[in-house]
Amino acid sequence: MIKLKSTWLDLRTIDDLAAQNTFIHSLNSCTKLVTTLAFILFVTSFSNYEVTSLIPLLFYPVALMSLGNLPYKPIAKRLLLIAPFIVFIGLLNPIFDKAPIAKLGPFLITGGWLSFLSITIKLLLTVTSALILVATTGMNSICSAMAQIGVPKPIVIQILFMYRYLHVLLEEFLKTNQAYDLRSFKTTGIHYKAWGSLLGQLLLRTMDRAQRIYQAMLCRGFDGKVPLRSAASWTKKEYVYLLFCLFFFLFCRFINIPQTLGRLLTGGFQ
């Protein structure tokens, strides 16, 4: 139930954030989707032991969060919820990969630790960029963008419908679950004897609802086609944004900025 509630709250939070009106929010959704995908591709293309050169890529989420007026807290919270499993898998690397790779003063750094750090940074970057995309764009616009880049219409409609009723059903489930908890006097979960009837009742109600929605659609002339609004077209702003971002990603990919910077400062170029 706690999970149900927090899911519902998180959904609302991100949805709220997406309703803002900043420069980033005003960009065409398709541009943002393409940029995000490119970013994730760049991040994951760095090799296992790459740590320092990944760091400048942090500029991207940081800049978007500032320009898009996004709070750090909900995104950090999500990150912490997602992190344990991946960090766990990552932490196994130092155990299995003990080859020394770099030296920092008296310490030898093994490949395992480097790749663990690399995984952690990649996690940070990929998770934040995906969350930033929805929080600055909203589900409906992302769906128009998907239609624009060629995702088949039935899939786009499916996502839109599901997202629409997710809000309704989460609320309904929350109420049912609360009623169950009130009568079962414990809040650990649903007792196995109630599994079938509880979920089954909810399922039947849900299917009835689908039937009513279908009828409401028929009453308004539905004949199998759902009209979708097409996404806005690209303007100069969008092209500039995309090119700028791509240029930045490429720059980070080819030039290890921290290393260069560090060399300059520690006199590595002498």
Next chain:
Amino acid sequence: MSHHTIDLTNVFYTYPDGTTALRNLSLHIGHGEAVAIVGSNGSGKTTLLSHLNGVLFPTEGAVNIGGYPVVKETLSHIRRTVGMIFQNPDDQLFMPTVYDDVAFGPLNLGYPPLEVEKRVMSVLKTVGAYALKDRPPYRLSGGQKRAVAIAAVLAMDPAILVMDEPTAALDPLARRKLITLLHTFSHTKIIATHDLDMVLDLCKRTIVLHNGTILADGPTLEIFRNKLILEQAGLEQPFSMQNCPVCSKS
């Protein structure tokens, strides 16, 4: 104009599971009338309304809307004539935003985009929901959802408005606003409701349903004064008609 009339003749309806919800129901509703359908839970109100635009077809008997029988072949015409506002607005607002939802009907009717836009804007203004046009439906209050659901139906320009419990779950202010709005419509109106005070306010005629049959059909005031009928149908007199013990003393 005879084409905004509704006729049911000896309608029976049995659900697939064997529940008979309507028994030998006959009624006539004339053009421009405002009629309330009242009755306890499970008396058959929703089932009756579902027959008016072909969501359900009678097991026996016939339904006529504006002289056309409600059968598969006439459905598209019937559904343009009869605008149905469902009991739960969440079932009716299925599109991602208010604007898209209201535009859904006109687009399906094949109106050109400019005409659609004009219609959407105008009905949203009528129901006072213009400012909400870019919001997703789950971001609306109960009253706002109801208003938008009505706008979505009005956008199809129906001649007859059928409403199932329009004031359910509305706060007093939203309810008042809705009643005022409904007053402004000159459509033929059929309202199934438990809100007898609203009936007093809006409908001259009331039909009392009980166990799938018509228990009474007549002028609203007359029916509400008849305690015997109300008791039999499991209803209570509207508050505004009950003798208030405090007021009656003074």
Next chain:
Amino acid sequence: MHMADALISPVVGGTLWAATAGLASYAAKKVQSDMDEQKVPLMGVLGAFVFASQMINFTIPGTGSSGHIGGGVLLAILLGPHAAFLTIASILTVQALFFADGGLLALGCNIFNMGFIPCYIAYPFIYKPLVGTTPSQRRIMLGSITAAVVGLQLGAFSVVLETFFSGISALPFSTFVLLMQPIHLAIGLIEGIITAVVIGFIYQEAPQIIQPKAFNQSLGATSIKKVVIVLFILALITGGALSWFASSNPDGLEWSISGTNGEEKLQETDEIHGFFAEIQEKVAFLPDYNFKATSHPTAAEETEATSEAAWPAVDPGTSVAGLVGSVITLILAYFIGKGLQVAAKR
């Protein structure tokens, strides 16, 4: 069981993206040609249903713990494989976007593991034959549990393969298998039982939902077989082409292929790892020029295979420079963030 972006390589992610994209458009076509308009709202609402019920915890008797449902088999029973596949795909997409559960690059992997496997393998090849055309509570129980368990085992194995081929986790293949499969046996059992009791309940209360539709309208085994075959061929070709391109063509100019190709290497797992590590190395746009990543102590063969450049490129100066530069970059990022925030507010 969600795969994460941080643990997969672009090659693996991209290959499965391509495969699931192809499959999704096929499923979309199928659903469209089904002409069952009723499915439009039904799929949407059932997607929301499965999404929400994944958040409900079910107490496992005798233990203190609880489990939840994945929903792939359940949806396939209610909607048929194509619509169920699209529904699962939509659930995973929203989860990837809103909850960062799995990532955008890993979306293809996740849709494959949790959508394709239950809908196109577990349902048609296990649930349907076991339950047959005359369902009973017993058969439903047996069919659902077996389908869920097999589906999750295959899914978990697929996770292992995807992770392994990505070469980002240093976990040895066998260790990872031993870690994943038993856990998912338990998870699969719970999922199977929940699916069984829910379907059993529906079968008792509203049998018309399950019986006529699911069995008549969903396609016969032949066309499903075709789908499976086509998909695997597609996946093989895409994967093969990508890895061939990647391995033989490091600088995008030479189109020659080396003597060893993928098939031969598939015989020994360590070699596969080495092979993919190589791809990983080369698919990266530039060779890493500072912290040269070369050696795996656990896979000595690999070291030999890949490390032309001598390890370790241990150069304390480089490391210190890297650290200093990183700290400065972080500080810069912080201030630029603050600055932009102020600028945006104006």
